[in-house]
Each structure stands twice: as structure tokens, then as C-alpha cells.
Amino acid sequence: MTLRQRRRTLRARTKVAAALAVAALAAGGLAACDFSSGATAGRPSATSARPSPSPSPTPEWDRSPRSLAAVGDSITRGFDACTVLSDCPEVSWATGTDPGVNSLALRLLGPSGAAKRSWNVARSGADASDLPEQMARAAAHRPELVTVMIGANDACADTVDRMTPVEDFRASFEAALARLRKGAPKAQVYVSSVPDLKRLWSVGRGDALGSRIWELGICATMLGGAQDVSVQAQQRRDTVQERVVAYNGVLEDVCGKDDRCRYDGGAVFDYRFTQAQLSRWDWFHPGRDGQRRIAEIAYRNVTAAQAP
Structure with a gap:
């Protein structure tokens, strides 16, 4: 080569x-x-092989609480359900002792338990701004369950402009839950939706006596001028209805961020009540039968395996 x-x-x-x-x-x-x-x-990388931290377990809802406190407004106080212009807490849907109403406390705790381990700290005329103080009083009893019904007075102002702004309503409810968590961190909370005020107008306006009583100043934003069906009056009622829907959205949203809170899913708002459920003195507040129906809704939702 x-x-x-x-x-x-x-x-x-x-x-x-x-x-x-x-x-x-x-x-x-x-x-x-x-x-x-x-x-x-088909093989995990070094990063994916690393175990991720386990999420904190969600507390299980106790369907049989052994004590109960109620916060809210005149509905929870049983106002105008027994006598005119008076609270009647014995028929309250939440803590009442009247067997005909069969309140949530009676259903959960029995007569003896309801008498000893339920507290009604609601106040007639209260609105959302009163909730934080009421929650602090409720927390002092260390209840296992707290019921909330608020919002009707926030919408039932003298004029539309005086209704509680949605942002203020939210701030008050958030502050109320914070006060409860400070004093009773493990308490469960059941939140009722605000009733359908426009249905109230629709159901009661046909009663001559009821509509005259409304003219004394009961929920003027919705019930004032009950027979007025002008465009302006309808727009006013629609505005109030939208505000109530917004309040319920706040209650659902804020409650949904708390593991120990259960919203009723709009059950009270959706309930198709009739005149038979209204007070014979003001055609606005629930009478005994109305209180009983609210208690039934509450008991069903508190004892359900899943939230509404």
C-alpha cells in the first residue's frame, strides 16, 4: 500500500x-x-416523584349539634307573630319553645335542651351592621351551631338610595364571622337566605287591610304604594329585588369560604309562601305558620348529609 x-x-x-x-x-x-x-x-421525573403535601382535611359537618345560638332581626325574634308590635321569641323558627312551631332548637335538642342550651340574641330592627356585635354575644355561649337570618331590613329602607350597599353588607357579614371565629372557632354556622320581598308584595297587595297597613311605612322600598303598577314603581321594586338577590349572593359567597358554614342554597328565598304564612297584624313578618315553615327548611338543611 x-x-x-x-x-x-x-x-x-x-x-x-x-x-x-x-x-x-x-x-x-x-x-x-x-x-x-x-x-x-413512562417514568416519573425527580420533581414529580417528590410527594406533595397533603391538603388539610375539611371538618365534617355535625348534623346533631348540642347547643344553638341565633342572630338576626325581627323574624328570628318572632315579631308580630303572637301580638301586635311585640317580639314573641317563643315562636321563633330558630330557638322557640312553642311545640306548634317546632323550632330548629326543639327538633335538634328537645324541649329540655332547647330551654337550657339555646340562646336568641337577635334584635328586631337589626340590619347587617349589627351582626358583628350579635356574633360576639353568641360566641360567649360557646354554641355548637349559630343560625343567621339578616338582610330584610337592609333592603327595606325608606328609599332605594338608603338601602345598605352590597359592599357594606359583605363587610359586615365578614366581620361577623370573624368575631364568631375569635370567640367560638369551632362553631358551625347555618345561614338563611333573605326572603323574597317581591313575592311578599305580590301575595299581600290583594288584601285591602294588609296593603293599607303597609302604607304606615312597612318596607317602603318594596311595599309602599302597593297598588301602583306604573313603570317607575315597577322599576323601584325591581331594584329592591336585585339588591336582595345580591345580598343572598354575598351570604353564599362568604359562607362558602368558611369550612364550618352552610348556606341554605336560597331555600327561604325560593319558598312559595302564601298569606297563610304572614302575620295577621302587619302582613310582613311570618306568623306562627310561617315560622314553622322556616324551621322545617332549617332542620332539613342542617341535618342533610350534604350542603344544599
Whole structure:
């Protein structure tokens, strides 16, 4: 073999060796890529193999609480359900002792338990701004369940402009839950939706006596001028109805962020009540039968396996 031939052979061998080296490096690179890609190779990467922290368990809802406190307004106080212009807490849907109403406390605790381990700290005329103080009073009893019904007075102002702004309503409810959590961190909360005030107008406006009583100033934003069906009056009622719907949205949203809070899913708002459920003195507050129906809704939702 000549010198030139030996040089060509050496160059050829060098090229082959270089090609083999490149191929080996490429194969190694692909293998490395395959190993690092769990999706391609079917193997978890070092990152995905690392165990993720377990989420904190959601507290289980206690369907049989052994004590109860109620916060809210005149509905929870049983106002105008027994006598005119008077509270009647014994028929309250939440804590009443009247067996005909069969309140939530009676259903959950029995007569003896309701008498000893239920507290009604609601106040007639209260609106959402009163809730934080009421919650602090409720928390002092260390109840296992707190019921909330608020919002009707926030919508039932003298004029539409004086209704509680939605942002203020939210701030008050959030502050109320914070006060409860400070004093009774493990208490469960059952939140009732605000009743349908427009249905109230629709149901009661046909009663001559009831509509005259409304003119004394009961929920003027919705019930004032009950027989007025002008465009302006309808727009006013629609505005109030939208505000009530917004309040219920706040109650649902804020409650949904608390593991120990259960909203009624709009059950009270959706209830198709009739005149039979209204007070005979003001055609606005629930009478005994109305209180009983609210108690039934509450008991069903508190004892349900799942939230509404």
C-alpha cells in the first residue's frame, strides 16, 4: 500500500470514528432526555416523584349539634307573630319553645335542651351592621351551631338610595364571622337566605287591610304604594329585588369560604309562601305558620348529609 493510500485509509477511519462518536453522544443525549421526561419514557421525573403535601382535611359537618345560638332581626325574634308590635321569641323558627312551631332548637335538642342550651340574641330592627356585635354575644355561649337570618331590613329602607350597599353588607357579614371565629372557632354556622320581598308584595297587595297597613311605612322600598303598577314603581321594586338577590349572593359567597358554614342554597328565598304564612297584624313578618315553615327548611338543611 502506497503512502497516499495509507493516508486515505487513516482519514476514512478517522471520519468513521468521529461519526460513531457523534452517534454515541446523540444516543446518550436522547437517553438522557427520555429519562428526564416522564411523559415520554413512562417514568416519573425527580420533581414529580417528590410527594406533595397533603391538603388539610375539611371538618365534617355535625348534623346533631348540642347547643344553638341565633342572630338576626325581627323574624328570628318572632315579631308580630303572637301580638301586635311585640317580639314573641317563643315562636321563633330558630330557638322557640312553642311545640306548634317546632323550632330548629326543639327538633335538634328537645324541649329540655332547647330551654337550657339555646340562646336568641337577635334584635328586631337589626340590619347587617349589627351582626358583628350579635356574633360576639353568641360566641360567649360557646354554641355548637349559630343560625343567621339578616338582610330584610337592609333592603327595606325608606328609599332605594338608603338601602345598605352590597359592599357594606359583605363587610359586615365578614366581620361577623370573624368575631364568631375569635370567640367560638369551632362553631358551625347555618345561614338563611333573605326572603323574597317581591313575592311578599305580590301575595299581600290583594288584601285591602294588609296593603293599607303597609302604607304606615312597612318596607317602603318594596311595599309602599302597593297598588301602583306604573313603570317607575315597577322599576323601584325591581331594584329592591336585585339588591336582595345580591345580598343572598354575598351570604353564599362568604359562607362558602368558611369550612364550618352552610348556606341554605336560597331555600327561604325560593319558598312559595302564601298569606297563610304572614302575620295577621302587619302582613310582613311570618306568623306562627310561617315560622314553622322556616324551621322545617332549617332542620332539613342542617341535618342533610350534604350542603344544599
